[in-house]
Amino acid sequence: MADELLEQVRANYSAFERKLPTLLTSQRGKFALMRHGEIVEFFDTARDAFVAGQKLFAGDHLFSVQEVIETPIDLGFFSHAGPQQ
Numbered sequence: 346m347a348d349e350l351l352e353q354v355r356a357n358y359s360a361f362e363r364k365l366p367t368l369l370t371s372q373r374g375k376f377a378l379m380r381h382g383e384i385v386e387f388f389d390t391a392r393d394a395f396v397a398g399q400k401l402f403a404g405d406h407l408f409s410v411q412e413v414i415e416t417p418i419d420l421g422f423f424s425h426a427g428p429q430q
Contacts, residue, residue: 350407356382357409365413372413380408387413 360382368377368384375387376394380402388394391410398408 349405353380353407354409358411361411368413369415375413377411377413378408379411 357379361377361379361384364384372387375389376391377387378385378394378398378401380398385401385408386394386397388397391412394410398410399406402408
């Protein structure tokens with residue numbers, strides 16, 4: 346399961362980087378909840394996005410959260426991956 350989660354995080358981050366220029370004009374400072382390389386929804390806080398991801402994807406917790414800022418930050422697995430429970 347850890348490999349699957351890591352793959353999801355990487356795919357989401359890559360997709361987010363491609364979409365970032367467009368997102369900056371309308372969603373700057375928001376947090377994108379992502380799954381399967383798609384943005385599910387935007388939130389005002391990382392916590393709100395994380396809680397929504399936990400609820401929406403309770404079965405597998407395969408999602409990530411990324412802030413819409415000029416230079417996306419990828420701190421690795423724990424920076425924007427939902428924990429497994």
